[in-house]
Structures are given as structure tokens and as C-alpha cells.
Amino acid sequence: MTIDTLVLDIEGTVCPITFVKDSLFPYFVEKFPTFIDQLDFPLDPQSDDPIVKILDQLPHDIKESSINIINHFKDLVAKDVKDPILKSLQGFIWKAGYENGDLKAPVYEDSIKFIKEYPNKAKTQKIYIYSSGSIKAQILLFGYVKDPTTNDKSLDLNPYLSGYFDITTAGYKTESESYDKILQEIGKSDNSKSVLFLSDNVNEVKAAIKAGMQSYIVVRPGNAPITEQDKSSYTVIDSLDQLQL
Numbered sequence: 001m002t003i004d005t006l007v008l009d010i011e012g013t014v015c016p017i018t019f020v021k022d023s024l025f026p027y028f029v030e031k032f033p034t035f036i037d038q039l040d041f042p043l044d045p046q047s048d049d050p051i052v053k054i055l056d057q058l059p060h061d062i063k064e065s066s067i068n069i070i071n072h073f074k075d076l077v078a079k080d081v082k083d084p085i086l087k088s089l090q091g092f093i094w095k096a097g098y099e100n101g102d103l104k105a106p107v108y109e110d111s112i113k114f115i116k117e118y119p120n121k122a123k124t125q126k127i128y129i130y131s132s133g134s135i136k137a138q139i140l141l142f143g144y145v146k147d148p149t150t151n152d153k154s155l156d157l158n159p160y161l162s163g164y165f166d167i168t169t170a171g172y173k174t175e176s177e178s179y180d181k182i183l184q185e186i187g188k189s190d191n192s193k194s195v196l197f198l199s200d201n202v203n204e205v206k207a208a209i210k211a212g213m214q215s216y217i218v219v220r221p222g223n224a225p226i227t228e229q230d231k232s233s234y235t236v237i238d239s240l241d242q243l244q245l
């Protein structure tokens, strides 16, 4: 069946893992304690402050003091836990960094080209994003893409994207039910083979295939190595230029 819909992972697929691990995560760890230290404790559950609303979802023993909150999130980042409360908070902290120019996303050149060229005006060819990063963080990342042809400007790729999924809207990326949900949301449950999911993570690829999608492994510098067996069992690409759609 002809592919007409792409679902793209971010980290390790269209963007280097090093940007997330060496820029985004350290930026969050450096900046978020200042935001937490400014808050009044105990937190007011009726507060309109978006950061208080996020923190209010934490268990009582963690949200009772700034030091517990700070240690909790530092620990989750160190272990790269895909925790929905952490991911929401990261979106808020990164917003300031993108807006003041501290952060620009180094999306691979082949991916910028593909994202700009693949979607057609008739909307019969679409691209969606599915990442563990929150939807807010995804929109920021694609809104502040480092322009490979200039150093000072950034590109906004969001107008080329048809939608975003994260772990709060679709579920965890290694579970096939999450891909079932995406297929349902994008109206492709009866045409699952027309949807291609790309990821660096073999377990995510397996889950997407189990849900009926087509799925390829993307290999990029710095990604976790894949086994010889996975190389022979799955389609493997190292650039979106290799897609023949």
C-alpha cells in the first residue's frame, strides 16, 4: 500500500541525541531550580500559575518543599525517565531559552528538506510528530530550528506539520496501543499500512509494526547501536533522503 502519512520521532531521528542530552536537559537542570525557589510553599492548588499547576500533580511528600521537588526532577533527568510531569515542566523552561536565543534546534538538513517538501497542498500527504517530549516542547523545537544556511536566523517548521502526539495524548512509545490510538486519531485505522513511523528506537519500531503501521529504524551518529539481527529484520535508513515515497 502507498505511504501517504509520516509519523516522526524527534530525538535520534530528525534531531541529534546530543542536542537533547547535552543542550536541552542540562539547560533545564540549570534553570528550573530558580523557578521553583520563587514559589510559595505549601503550593496553592487553586493557583493559576502554570508551573504550580504542573507541580500540584506530584505526590505530597515531593511537592511539600522546593528541595524535594528539585532533587526529584534532577533524578528523573539523570535517569532519562519519560515522566509526563517532568516533560510538561521542561516545556515551560525551554520556552524561555528558545525565546531569548539560548536554544536553537539542530534538525538534520535532510529532515528540514523532507518536512518542507513532503506535505502537499491537497493535504493527501501529511507529517505528524510523536515524541516523549511534551507537545509544547515539540512545537517549540520545530518553531526554533537552526537555519543551516545562516547562523543568526531560525526556521519555523510547524506550518508543515499536521499534528503532534506525546505520552499524555497517545501513551508510551514502546506500547503498540499508543500507535493504535494515533491511527484512530488521524483517521487511519483502516489504512494503517499507509502510515510510516520513523524512529531510532527498535522497541518503538516494533510497537508501531505490531499496530499495523510500516516502520523503519533511523540510524544517526551517536544513536544507540542496533544489532545485526535488527539490521536484517527491519528497514534501516540513515537519512530521510533515502525515503522513496
Ligand SMILES: CSCCC(=O)C(=O)COP(=O)(O)O
Pocket (backbone or CB within 6 Å): 009, 010, 011, 012, 020, 024, 082, 087, 130, 131, 132, 133, 134, 137, 138, 141, 173
Ligand atoms: C521534544 S524535544 C525533547 C525531547 C525529549 O524530551 C525526549 O524525551 C525525546 O524523546 P523522543 O521520543 O523524541 O526520542
Ligand SMILES: [Mg+2]
Pocket (backbone or CB within 6 Å): 009, 010, 011, 012, 013, 199, 200, 201
Ligand atoms: Mg527517539
